[in-house]
Amino acid sequence: MIFLGKSSTMRSSSKIWNFFHRKLGDKIQLQSISTSIRNVMSGDEKDTDSKDDNLRDRSVGDLLNESTSQPFSETRVDEYPSDISDSLAEYNKWRRVQGNHAFRPRVDPRQTSIFLFPGQGSQFVGMGRKLLPYPNVRDMYDAASNILGYDLLSLCLNGPKEDLMKTAYCQPAMFVTSLAAVEKLKEESPKEVENCIATAGFSVGEYAALVFAGAMSFEDALEVVKLRAQRMQEVSELLPSGMMTVFCSPETRLGLACKAAQEYCVKKLFIAEPVCRIANYLYSSCKVIAGNAEALQFIETHAKEFGIKRVKHLPVSGAFHTEIMRSVAEDIGDILHRMEIQHPMISVHSNVTSKRYSTSKSIVLNLKRQVYKPVLWEQTLHVMYSRDQGMEFPNTWEMGPGQQLGTLLRVVNKKAHAHYNCVEV
Numbered sequence: 546m547i548f549l550g551k552s553s554t555m556r557s558s559s560k561i562w563n564f565f566h567r568k569l570g571d572k573i574q575l576q577s578i579s580t581s582i583r584n585v586m587s588g589d590e591k592d593t594d595s596k597d598d599n600l601r602d603r604s605v606g607d608l609l610n611e612s613t614s615q616p617f618s619e620t621r622v623d624e625y626p627s628d629i630s631d632s633l634a635e636y637n638k639w640r641r642v643q644g645n646h647a648f649r650p651r652v653d654p655r656q657t658s659i660f661l662f663p664g665q666g667s668q669f670v671g672m673g674r675k676l677l678p679y680p681n682v683r684d685m686y687d688a689a690s691n692i693l694g695y696d697l698l699s700l701c702l703n704g705p706k707e708d709l710m711k712t713a714y715c716q717p718a719m720f721v722t723s724l725a726a727v728e729k730l731k732e733e734s735p736k737e738v739e740n741c742i743a744t745a746g747f748s749v750g751e752y753a754a755l756v757f758a759g760a761m762s763f764e765d766a767l768e769v770v771k772l773r774a775q776r777m778q779e780v781s782e783l784l785p786s787g788m789m790t791v792f793c794s795p796e797t798r799l800g801l802a803c804k805a806a807q808e809y810c811v812k813k814l815f816i817a818e819p820v821c822r823i824a825n826y827l828y829s830s831c832k833v834i835a836g837n838a839e840a841l842q843f844i845e846t847h848a849k850e851f852g853i854k855r856v857k858h859l860p861v862s863g864a865f866h867t868e869i870m871r872s873v874a875e876d877i878g879d880i881l882h883r884m885e886i887q888h889p890m891i892s893v894h895s896n897v898t899s900k901r902y903s904t905s906k907s908i909v910l911n912l913k914r915q916v917y918k919p920v921l922w923e924q925t926l927h928v929m930y931s932r933d934q935g936m937e938f939p940n941t942w943e944m945g946p947g948q949q950l951g952t953l954l955r956v957v958n959k960k961a962h963a964h965y966n967c968v969e970v
Contacts, residue, residue, distance in 0.1 A: 781863025
């Protein structure tokens with residue numbers, strides 16, 4: 546499917562995928578929390594600072610009412626119904642109609658396939674080793690190394706792990722390894738590749754999905770991924786920030802928790818314009834929040850008061866998919882506007898909207914927005930896999946390291962997961 550030749554110059558994008566292309570015809574409520582949080586916010590300790598004095602007898606609810614930072618409600622829209630804890634009926638109603646946004650060819654779904662491309666976090670030292678015996682794979686890594694300026698295959702196979710975990714190196718490694726996995730599947734099950742009707746990728750995985758669908762060339766997409774990864778790494782090093790998985794229940798007040806954390810940073814730590822928001826929608830009771838390190842620490846410390854079951858910090862260096870990354874979007878936009886973006890030959894679902902891309906212009910717009918907007922993965926899975934009762938499901942293939950996307954699919958749609966497969970890399 547990809548043939549790059551032995552020279553250092555890759556073939557044009559129209560030839561790279563020629564084989565494949567021929568085959569395709571809480572509602573936020575202000576309330577007093579617990580005395581423990583009130584004490585933190587109001588400051589029980591002796592302090593002569595007049596600002597602290599003004600905080601002493603105020604609850605979190607008071608502070609939220611007087612908010613000067615961005616209201617959390619501005620980041621809540623109707624497309625995130627799983628964040629509405631008191632309206633299960635509304636959520637189920639929304640979920641049932643999501644299939645209207647997907648492409649449903651008039652063929653037996655069991656004869657079709659969907660490809661999911663993973664994002665940062667699934668990488669491991671040794672990935673790619675099981676792909677090397679297949680045609681074109683080494684050429685892909687060689688071509689990528691020429692673009693990146695370092696030996697990507699050696700990094701994937703041998704590490705060191707500390708380097709592979711860095712955003713600047715991890716994202717290109719995930720991108721290339723995921724597309725190399727397509728080469729393996731093409732040899733072992735060519736019909737699955739030929740009959741793919743839709744694809745999506747998690748965060749940086751969306752670039753692999755767009756290349757597979759013919760919207761971008763391998764070279765161009767890797768150039769963008771290289772810049773994206775470097776800039777995200779640089780921004781992360783300027784500000785203590787991070788990401789944290791949050792496990793919720795129907796009683797969880799995650800919106801209020803994020804808002805209170807922002808207010809704590811503003812009123813108590815005097816941090817200007819702190820960030821704390823949902824960055825990844827994984828499934829109804831699990832989300833990833835991101836923002837200033839101090840805000841995440843506040844939520845971890847007071848998780849029980851907000852009804853949060855447990856939290857887990859992610860091994861990433863920055864608050865990806867939040868406003869902290871907005872400056873990266875401008876750089877991505879500059880390079881994308883110089884590239885030729887085609888309309889995808891199959892459906893590609895956007896992280897930003899969960900819907901299919903309709904124009905090449907929308908690809909440029911949403912790839913820019915993707916770095917500072919939340920990944921709507923739960924919503925995307927509902928769009929791609931919602932079916933009337935009794936309907937069959939397509940085969941799903943996870944194309945790249947790990948099986949994390951398969952795990953999420955099992956939680957969101959168990960029947961669809963019964964047809965899940967992964968390509969070992």
